[in-house]
Amino acid sequence: MAEDLVLDTAIRDWVLIPLSVVMVLIGVLRYFVSKLMRSVSQLPDPKVVKEGQVIVRARNLRSAGNFIPARAFRSRRTYFCNEENGLLHVPKGQAQNPQAQMFSDPNMAMDMMKKNLSMIIPQTLTFAWVNFFFSGFVAAKIPFPLTQRFRSMLQNGIDLSTVDVSYVSSRSWYFLNLFGLRGLFSLILGEENAMDDTQRMMQMQMGGFGADPTKNLSAEKDGLDIIQHEWVLPKFEQRAEAVLRKLVS
């Protein structure tokens, strides 16, 4: 396209590298701060734990049900899915409204707020910092051409329409960092950090507040109800025979 711009090396030394390093360090800092702020050692509600264990057991039955005889499977299924007192059966009207549950448990709201704050505050601060010190000039150049559409995305803060689109302003370099460093964080901080801000935001919008445990129960019950039982052990004789024959021959 147009002739290349010549960028000052001072921009590299004082903007590009510091910005990236600061982003990484802030990510690490945020990880440890959120780890510290996580409310420690609050005893989980026994009812919730019990329901979770029931679900795990039902899931085990569903995945390994083919290894037990049909009668055993049926009796177990009755134990779980019985309409009167089965473990997975949720009586109508008892299902708790998650909204109400949240209000009854202030810890939950508190946790959510902490998580939100630990996410929003550093981001706002870094953005303000970048905006204040590094606005208004080209800081980097991405090594591939882009169409004019990306101008508003990549040259945020530069009001020139003649500059090649692949030149990136510092503010946009900040955004690039924000999204691209996710992989690095998951490498250096472990997997639990991998669920990054954007995903978390999305989840919060979709899922609302917390999943409804009773919904899990009834979903598991439906899954168990429709499963077809087929005992595989009779076939195992043939399989054992095949294996033994292979050994002998």
Added chain:
Amino acid sequence: MAARDDSVSSGKKSGDAFDDLPMFNAENLQSNLRIINYSRTFMSIIGGVVAGILGFTGLMGFVFYFLIMAITSLGLLAKAKFSVHTYFDSKNRMLLDGFLGGLMSFVLFWTFAYDIIHIF
């Protein structure tokens, strides 16, 4: 990466062509997938830095990314001794997982290295 991949072997499934019972341990499958994601992220970051240092621009860089991912897939396949179904429930899991996730990291590190070395 090699050291990390060792735990792939912990994923276990007993089963052969004789009967196609799905006998996966969900936790092991999860751990295998996590390891694949790790390797892919790692390779995309390293690949990005290499592409930047070599000064690739335009389409060349993306071709390089595909090459890197292909090499990673091949390495993972070799690590699994070419029997994908021992460790994963489908082939695509192994070949395509984390493909797009690594792209962003790749672009970032590519740009970073390229800028530092070539444009100033």
